[in-house]
Amino acid sequence: MTTALELHPDRLLPADGPTRALARQLYATVADLPIISPHGHTDPAWFASNDLFQDATALLLRPDHYLFRMLYSQGVQLEDLGIGGSGADPRRSWRILAQNYHLFRGTPSRMWLDWVFAEVFGMKVRLSDETADLYYDTITDALATEAFRPRTLFERFNIDVIATTESPVDTLEHHNTIRQSGWSGRVITAYRPDPVIDPEFEGFRDNLDRLAGLTDEDCHTWSGYLAAHRQRRAFFAQMGATSTDHGHPTARTADLPVDEARALFSRVLADEVSPQDAELFRAQMLTEMAAMSLDDGLVMQIHPGSYRNHNRELFARLGRDKGADIPVRTEYVTALQPLLARFGNERDLSIILFTLDESTYARELAPLAGHYPCLKLGPAWWFHDSPEGMRRFRRMTTETAGFYNTVGFNDDTRAFLSIPARHDVARRIDCGFLAELVMEHRIEDWEAAELATALSYDLAKKAYRL
Amino acid sequence: MTTALELHPDRLLPADGPTRALARQLYATVADLPIISPHGHTDPAWFASNDLFQDATALLLRPDHYLFRMLYSQGVQLEDLGIGGSGADPRRSWRILAQNYHLFRGTPSRMWLDWVFAEVFGMKVRLSDETADLYYDTITDALATEAFRPRTLFERFNIDVIATTESPVDTLEHHNTIRQSGWSGRVITAYRPDPVIDPEFEGFRDNLDRLAGLTDEDCHTWSGYLAAHRQRRAFFAQMGATSTDHGHPTARTADLPVDEARALFSRVLADEVSPQDAELFRAQMLTEMAAMSLDDGLVMQIHPGSYRNHNRELFARLGRDKGADIPVRTEYVTALQPLLARFGNERDLSIILFTLDESTYARELAPLAGHYPCLKLGPAWWFHDSPEGMRRFRRMTTETAGFYNTVGFNDDTRAFLSIPARHDVARRIDCGFLAELVMEHRIEDWEAAELATALSYDLAKKAYRL
Amino acid sequence: MTTALELHPDRLLPADGPTRALARQLYATVADLPIISPHGHTDPAWFASNDLFQDATALLLRPDHYLFRMLYSQGVQLEDLGIGGSGADPRRSWRILAQNYHLFRGTPSRMWLDWVFAEVFGMKVRLSDETADLYYDTITDALATEAFRPRTLFERFNIDVIATTESPVDTLEHHNTIRQSGWSGRVITAYRPDPVIDPEFEGFRDNLDRLAGLTDEDCHTWSGYLAAHRQRRAFFAQMGATSTDHGHPTARTADLPVDEARALFSRVLADEVSPQDAELFRAQMLTEMAAMSLDDGLVMQIHPGSYRNHNRELFARLGRDKGADIPVRTEYVTALQPLLARFGNERDLSIILFTLDESTYARELAPLAGHYPCLKLGPAWWFHDSPEGMRRFRRMTTETAGFYNTVGFNDDTRAFLSIPARHDVARRIDCGFLAELVMEHRIEDWEAAELATALSYDLAKKAYRL
The missing domain is CATH 1.10.2020.10 (uronate isomerase, domain 2, chain A)
Known part of the structure; x- marks a missing residue:
């Protein structure tokens, strides 16, 4: 059976007539705003080579x-x-x-x-x-x-800025090519140090060697290792990065005395690393990264709670990112306490928290972000980057954290062609949510209009310092 | 005050006018479909004796x-x-x-x-x-x-097939009577081995003795015990069973080397079994049951997460099933890993997961079922078998697992007369959900019609191999 | 920009036209009912002095x-x-x-x-x-x-009764002043013994000394300590209290043999108390408080699950209650088992459970309250005392616990002037929820009318024995 494909102009707007009419009005004001894509996984080589x-x-x-x-x-x-x-x-x-x-x-x-x-x-x-x-x-x-070359699509998609995500041992050659090319498209990187921070990451020790090679720092000493991070962060910032990103199994943080941290670092360099040490090292490094962010101004993103490569047989055969990453229950309140005890009251630090565990939205994340000056809430992520998921995010965070402790939308994708669609979904859902608030007389219509623009554009730009 | 009892034809359909109209249309197409009841607790003696x-x-x-x-x-x-x-x-x-x-x-x-x-x-x-x-x-x-004899009601209720649930030590005499009776009603059994798998089940060791008596296997050796299971499963399959069912306190699985499994089995036969051994034995047996399902084709159902007989005084006085079973937080991702590491990629194995912990719908269950070929999601269960509960199930699983990794409705009841009512509630709620998707232009109307039939009839038939 | 402030008469009612019309009708019947405020934190000194x-x-x-x-x-x-x-x-x-x-x-x-x-x-x-x-x-x-004196506002707000919350070492002088004053306003206290029960409470041992001073009991012996509680509870009851309140980090209860309880009490009097002993003592004391409630008839409230003073720096600088209390995951089923094993079937005991962890509504709390005669569910609390939070509460508890195992609304506030607004929000949300049930033909309109009054007034009065 062949049936017509038509995108309905009212798709994803609330079904109720008057609410839909209002949502439609709000959406009309943001539908054509440029795209801010502050976190994602597109390949910078596309924009560097501009190949078909x-x-x-x-x-x-x-x-x-x-x-x-x-x-x-x-x-x-x-x-x-x-x-x-x-x-x-x-x-x-x-x-x-x-x-x-x-x-x-x-x-x-x-x-x-x-x-x-x-x-x-x-x-x-x-x-x-x-x-x-x-x-x-x-x-x-x-x-x-x-018409379908990457740069042409980038322009057609009305993208103001897009961030890719690279490892500290990436040379950023593609980003350099883009910058040297004279093309006006703004493609920036983000510092994702998991491969040199997570002792359980494939090739961790090789990665450290590469980090040492790139920085001329001795990455087998704690001070050299930290200095190497600082150097690469500075280089990433120079290549446009305004943020870092951390994909740990949990949100755990630690704030060890320096001699304990140093001893821990020695242990994670050994042939066998205990799961406890690996976890503690990741925890300590989140706090170290926060310290560096306070110095260099990079916004910090924490994306915890995915059990990676759950299907072992498939991982052995086909490698990472094969659809077998499964969310697990994630705890934030105790986990973040050490980092927050040290930096929580810093108004110049910005940490964006994400979750795959929606039970933490109202219970943990909104109360934390509604108190600590350094914390903001990232949008509904991954499995929850969906109409129902976004609605749950707004319904469960807004009453405690408000809108202004959130940071707009992330498409977080490597599917370049779908980026406008994803931002469009977010804008429609947010306008629907705002329309409902107006219909229930919880906010005024002019406030909804301000918020629609904020959620679609302004907040992302501000939160990511773009 | 005496007031009229009238069942409104639009009950449980969404309140919004156009959405309700659409839901009503969808519902009209499935309201009279026969009932597939693949999991429940009616008493086969009713249909065997056909007594009033x-x-x-x-x-x-x-x-x-x-x-x-x-x-x-x-x-x-x-x-x-x-x-x-x-x-x-x-x-x-x-x-x-x-x-x-x-x-x-x-x-x-x-x-x-x-x-x-x-x-x-x-x-x-x-x-x-x-x-x-x-x-x-x-x-x-x-x-x-x-007119109110069991078989007459069965036919009046338009039941295609109903499954009861029996212990391995049940002789299935009632099922045999039904099959010999010449009555055309299809009443099948399901293999629920908790009484001979759970060392903490009342009368566990007596149950093993009865199992040995029924099978002529030495149920005090690991190999004899497994052989007895195989034999009873074959007998249950012969009596119509297409599924097994497992009501463990947790979803934990294990995949021990055979000598460790054997040693564990010896320990659980002892007078005193530690809670750790009891749990590990249940875990190991889920994997053993999966192995047998791969051989004999019985679909496996896992119903974890109920704290049984929470009210100790009442249990001592009145026994099981007195309304004092309370759901507890349930973890799936780590718990199922051992079983899935061994059998997760088997396309001929089918495991249906249930939960009493709704926080796992979007976080754990939908991602698992949306990846592993052997996994499907059972419907909203027990306390959640309700209008709001069913809506939460669809809202929290569909976007990640889709509809086709779900298995239609289970009434899961011993309340025979309410079976049509329960299926009717599910059909109404599903049609309402589908109507909402159409109204938001997330699916087309003809897709909703296909899905309404699938959710009401086809998926259950296929998933349970009926 | 200066814009008009107008409270829309239909605020917080459902957007859908016919549902809103019905909700409006229901709300009209309860809008002007007097306020029952059975739990809160207003300052009795206001009503005692009646100062501006x-x-x-x-x-x-x-x-x-x-x-x-x-x-x-x-x-x-x-x-x-x-x-x-x-x-x-x-x-x-x-x-x-x-x-x-x-x-x-x-x-x-x-x-x-x-x-x-x-x-x-x-x-x-x-x-x-x-x-x-x-x-x-x-x-x-x-x-x-x-016109803005506390007593005048109290009367203007149409408050039938308001409960404040005091420590056992409070002399209740303000309540005494109110009672002696001849003013007809009913301001009662509630017994909140955390300062003398929680070994980790600031000044715990000093508080015990004050308790001893007030009661002439030896609060360094287990029997004297319990007797002191009994005496203060009786005094509180005499000053109008009908309830106690317990704000523990968890819902854990214990039921130790008396010699173990005595030994534990000795340990918590020491200079250093282990976190395990502190937790066990709080747990034991919940059961002791339940035993006393069975004797003196005070309704027991349990408010668990807040990580108090999470921001250590702020706490050191500015003290308690500075917006840095963050909810944590809370478990009830196992935690309450010891208390319920002893008193769960007592029909004369009333324990009202609250939570900051909404994932427990449908999973644990509604099933517990839908079974145990002594348990009821408190309303959506703190961060969840909000339109969306209240809706989630009703949607996730009603189908298992019904309405009659809930206890109406608590404003739980020290913001005196907002009390009518808070009750008004609850009444509007409840009427909206009831209207939805009627629109879906899940209850009749006359039942909704009965329930609207029950939820707004009757249930609170009955549950708190006011």
Whole structure:
């Protein structure tokens, strides 16, 4: 069955008539605001080389673990999608997606993809078994044209600034190329030091060696290691970074006396590191990073609570980021206490907290952000970056933290083409939420209008110092 | 005050006008679909003997811990309801229910009962102090008639198939009687081995002896014990079972080397079993059961997280299932890791996860089911089998797991007469949810229609291999 | 920009037209019911002396940690608000609030304050930078008039009864003054023994000495200590108390043999008390308090789960109650087991449970209260005493616990002027919830009307034995 693909102008707005009308008005004022994308995972090489993208499958399916995780959960083999360099025929992989597109009903992936299909590629019919080849050909053909080069899309998407995420041992050559190119697009980096901070990260000790090589610091001494961080942070800042990012298993922090920290560092350099030491070292390093942020002004992001690579067999076979990262219960109040005891009252420090554990929104995160000057709340993240997830975020944080302790939207994606769709979803949901507050006479209409702009643009710009 | 009892045709549909109209349309397409009841606790003896039910109290009040728990919480004595064989006058017990019927306002029990009163018994006025005797007499009189025999009700309720739940040491004589009777109703069993798996279950060692007696296996050796399970599972499958069910305190699994498993089994046979060993044994047995399911194709259900018999005094006096089972926080991600590390990627294995801890829906269960091929999500369970509970289930699982990693509805009840009411509630709530998605243009109307049928009928049939 | 301040008559009622109309009808029947305030923190000295309040800042800003915590989170210095006796100019502090009033958009503080501004002080324009002085002067001038004396406001607010909260070592002189004064206002106390029960409370041992002094009991022996409690409870009851209140870090209870309890008491009297002993002592004392409640009939309230004084630096500088109390995950099922094993089935005991951890509403609290005769659920508390918080409370507790295991509303505030606003919010939200149930045909309209009165007035009166 071939059916029309049309994006309804009122999509995601509340169903109730008068509330929808008000939400529509609010949305109209923010729909065309430029995009601030302060945290994400696009590849800077795209913007450096400005090379054409490949085919539909290579661009839209293979890198998107939201898509292949769902297909995998329903019995599709990842190898048939070309995951892990299997050499599967890309058209055949695309057909598998098309045949199974009903699996995504009710998911944000479906909304993002439909937006990309309709708005970026001009598709007029829905993706289905019957239209799989039409889609594959149309998209692949379009990708071969000048209008679909990365920089052109960047401009078409009205992106003010986008941040990528790099390891301290990244040379940032692509960012350098972009800056030297004369192109006006603002693509900046962010400092993500997990590979040299987490003793359980693959290749941790090799990474330290590379860090030493890049900095000429002795990364086997505590002071040299910290100095290397400082040096790389400064270099990242010079390449545009305004933030750091920390993806630890928990939110635990520590504030050890320097001699204990030094001894701990020695232990994590050893062949065998205990899980306790690994956890304590990550905890200590969050506090060290906060200390450096207070000096260099980089905004700190903490993204805790994902059990990475939960599917061991798949990890062994295909590596990281294969859709098998599962959220776990996450505790913040006790975990953050050591860091906050030292820096919590610093008004010049800015730490943005994220969570995959929604039970902490109202219980822990909103009360913490509604008190400590250094804390703000990042938007609904990952599995919760969805219409219902965003609504829960607003409903559970606003009454205690207000709007101004939040930081606007992050798309947090490597799916470049979906970035406008994701920001659009956030703007629609936020306008719907604001419209509900007005309808219940909890705020005035003119306040909702101010807030719509703040949530869509201003707060992200300010919070990330962009 | 006597007031009319009328079931409104739009009950449980969303209040918003256009959304309700759409939900009503969707519901009309599924309202009369047959009932698939793949998991529950009706008594197979009813369908074997086809004997008449007794009076209103014996059928509707005494077996329903949803009812007497609420009455007890407000000061009613269980003995006055005839719980625990007290010999209370059933009419007097019924009057107590009637006098306190206001306690159930806003609860699903109230909706289920009103459906039974109106649809099964044709009552036209509400249950109250004034109408207590009218109800008691009308219901008790009706129960004495042919039209209210179990098999007749089964057919009237349009039940395609119903599963009961039995222990491995059950002889399944009632199921055998049903199969030999020539009656066309499909009543199957399910394998619930807690009494011979949980070392803390009442009579655990006696149960093992009975298992040995039934199978001629030496249930005091690890290999004999496993062989006995295999034999009973095969017998249950022969008697129609397509599933097993596991009601452990936690979701913990283990995958011990065989010699450690053997040693553990020896320890749990001893007079005194430590809580740690009991827990580890249950954990190991979930993995053993998964291994057997991979062989014999029985779908595995895990129902963890209930603190059974929390009220010790009541348990000592009146025994199990007296409304004092209380949900506890339940962890899945680490708990299931050992089982999933061994079998997670098996596409022929099917494990249905349930929870009493709604905080795991979006955080743990939907991400797990949205990745592992062997996992599916059971519907909102027990305390959450209610309009609000079902809505939370859909809102918190759909965006990550989609609809197709869920398995339709379970009534999970021993209250036979309420089964159609329970399925009706689920269909109404699901149609309302789908209508909301359409109204927000997150899915198309024709997709909602497909999904309504899937959620009401198809998914249960497929997931339970019926 | 100066904009009008008008409280919309339909505020907080559901947006949907017919649902709102019904909610409005229900609300009309309860809007003017007297206020029962069975738990709160107003100062009895106000009603004893009946002195005029000071200026706007002293009355409305400085005591309200909801307000200054939010300002602090956004960089305002507490000293500039006159917190901690800094001697800041009150008018200047008020201007800071006015300039930052947008921070409260979407918070309950904003709704409560606007009600106070409009209803108590007759303001016609919104608080803003431009109107800061107008507000300060109007409010401060009004406070100097007879109409704004505490007793006059009490009567104007239509308060039937208000409970304050005092320590066992409080002499209750203000309550005595009130009772002797001939004034008809009913101001009662409540017994809050944390200062003499929690070994980690500031000045615990001094407090014991004061308790000994007041009672002539030897508070260094277990029996003397318990006798002192009994004596003070009797005195509190004589001064009108009908309840006790317990603000422990967790809900843990214990039921030790008397010799172990005695030995534990000896240990907590020592110079150094281990955290384990402190926790166990608090746990034991909850059970002791329950035993005394069974004797003297005082209703017991348990308010667990706040990590007090999380901001250590601020606590050292400015003391308790500075907006840095953060909720933590709280467990009830195992924690309450010892107390419930001893007293759970007592129908004459009444224990009201509160939580800051909403994940326990449906999972633990509603099932517990829906079974144990001695348990009831307190309303949405503290951070959750808000429109969204109250809705979550009803949605997550009603289906399992019903309405009649809840106890109406608590304002729980020291912000006297906001008390009617807080009760009004609760009444509106409850009427909206009831209207939704009627619209979905889950209850009848006449039941909703009964319930509206019960939730607004009757249940509080009954539950607190007022």
